[in-house]
Amino acid sequence: MRFTLNGDQFEVDANTVIGRLLGREPEPVQVHWVEVGGVRFPVKQALEAVLGVNRATFTSHMARLQFARLGFVTSNVPDRAHGRVEPRQQRPPAPGSVVGIEEAGEAFATLVAFLRHAPFTTCVDHLEHELVGIDSSTAPVVTRAAGLSDELLEAALIVRRDVGRVSDVIHATVIALALPKILEPGEVITNRPSLGPGNDKTRPFDLETDRRIAEFKVALWSGGDMARKRTLTADLVHLALDQSGRRPELWVAGAEPIRFLQTSTSPVGDLLSRTSRHLRARYHDRYGTDAIPLRDFVTQHAAHIHHRNIADVLPTVSTALG
Template sequence: MEREDDDLAAVAALVGFLRAEALTDRLAAVEEELVGRSGAAGAEAAADRGLTGEMLAAALTVRSQVGRLSDVIHACTIALALPHILEPGEQIAVRPSLGAGNDPSRPFDLETDRRVAEFKAAQWNGSDSWRQRTLLSDLVHLAMDESGRRAQLYVVGPRPARYLRTTRSSVGRVLARASERTRERVAARFDLSMTIAEFTAGPAAHVELIDLARWLPQLAELGAVAPPDVD
């Protein structure tokens, strides 16, 4: 009964969040407000618009029961991670990509004056072929950045990093379903016959693989649940 009450409370919190303002408008507003802020100030601005730890926990709970809430989880994850990952004086340089999906004008989820980063908030559960492809795609994307800034790939739990460091499948094989343009860009820079492990230890060795669960226990607590994919 207590679990049922908690689930209902989570649903109520999430429904209130989504009804109060169109999610696209809310995320756009937060994205604009984050530019030029430090980590702590950015998290405060996001919290003022409802992107809090409580909202992340509520969204994860509802997703485990009734469906996908990718954008809310992705946005909360990035907003809540900011105070932990941004250094003193570091500022967000470009409007971040809080919603799941790709925007050609914003190639990375987060760009600051010191780093570029991608975030993967999915908890892997053993049936992860789609997650593997998108994870590798983000790693390749980060490895291709030539800005000289730190490159970081944030994941949940040990499985994503283990996959990248130990898999013997070739980069080309896993990226076979990527767009032709993406494959051409990658092939122009890297040997697609390399294994994923070789690529991770070689051309992508400078990309840091970081577990978000160290800072966001909401992600770790539901790690045993098999939720839909989130990017």
């Protein structure tokens, strides 16, 4: 039997499995197992021993599927006629269904292992070229060779469902942890902070005190950051338009966003083209033209805005930035 795991191809048969597990001491079974030669092994220990790969790079579900395809009895897979076990049909988790914490962790490990195997953009670019000229019989071979499999899809769907709001968690946690470090003696928060995504009319800024207003952009830039550049510019303009007299601050993660603000020649109007009509109208009423290069806007109209690096006050962010 041949299959692909995280871009690597393996060929295994039942005799190979038996031979590589013969005489091996099974670890205690926690949840999922495979029975080989009358001995029940934790399914991930077994596949790790058979393939010689780290068990953190695949899920228990994927391991059970491969052993089932070879005819072995595993946990949560019913024994079929003639002692052979049929693999479960791969399908995305049902809406509203919840997998266990262990399974979710394994899904995350599978996704991370795939993403670290090679840059995703490189993988996709290579696959796009490889798919030209192929037909229905060769498409699966090329796709699996690139590491795109049912197991990867299932893992990605689980991760997206369970951690789809991770950016919101990061945003809220960054602001909450930064407050004790940035508030000055006697400074008081005067309005409910905006810890969730977006702002509303009653909370126009992420943070408002009796001395400052502040917006936080926590995304880590990695190249091809056009959407982040647009939202950063919108926050900059939003702060520049404030006339309360409080100190405006723009907090970002790392030096790259600040470098962009200081060097970009893109017209501010273009960068604001996908923001709200209200913000664009306020910008045009104040500054009169969309053609101001961003770097000129920063030095001429937004020079009073303080650029701050979140990594300077939160070492965790600094570590993530490398």
